Amino acid sequence: MNAPTTTVLVFSHKPEVREAIITAIGRRPAPDLPRVHYIEAGTVADVLSEADAGTADLVILDGEAQPTGGMGVSRQLKNEIEPCPPIIVAVRRKDDRWLATWSQADAVIVHPLDPISAAETVAEVLRTHARPPARA
Numbered sequence: 001m002n003a004p005t006t007t008v009l010v011f012s013h014k015p016e017v018r019e020a021i022i023t024a025i026g027r028r029p030a031p032d033l034p035r036v037h038y039i040e041a042g043t044v045a046d047v048l049s050e051a052d053a054g055t056a057d058l059v060i061l062d063g064e065a066q067p068t069g070g071m072g073v074s075r076q077l078k079n080e081i082e083p084c085p086p087i088i089v090a091v092r093r094k095d096d097r098w099l100a101t102w103s104q105a106d107a108v109i110v111h112p113l114d115p116i117s118a119a120e121t122v123a124e125v126l127r128t129h130a131r132p133p134a135r136a
Contacts, residue, residue: 012062
């Protein structure tokens with residue numbers, strides 16, 4: 001029997017940013033949560049495909065991604081996907097946190113990522129924004 005997992009979709013056009021996010025959060029952001037299975041997306045098309053499939057329990061978007069940033073993608077997902085998984089946007093500057101309000105993100109993490117803070121943010125979002133099981 002397989003242990004339960006949480007599926008986290010991580011989007012950035014830069015593989016090194018995706019790797020930094022995954023490394024900071026780790027395989028289990030908190031002891032009371034299941035292990036994390038990551039799906040990496042390098043394009044907006046990949047994000048939209050995964051979101052349409054309903055496979056992600058959480059989406060983490062790079063706010064600096066090119067050519068379309070994670071904040072715009074967050075807003076699009078929140079307005080087009082029902083039910084939309086919770087979304088965390090990774091930004092480069094603490095001053096950009098206010099943009100999360102516009103993007104409708106559920107939380108923000110700031111580069112350089114602090115592993116403790118990033119894992120705590122993910123854990124809190126997973127606990128408080130649980131969504132119904134993914135569509136079949």
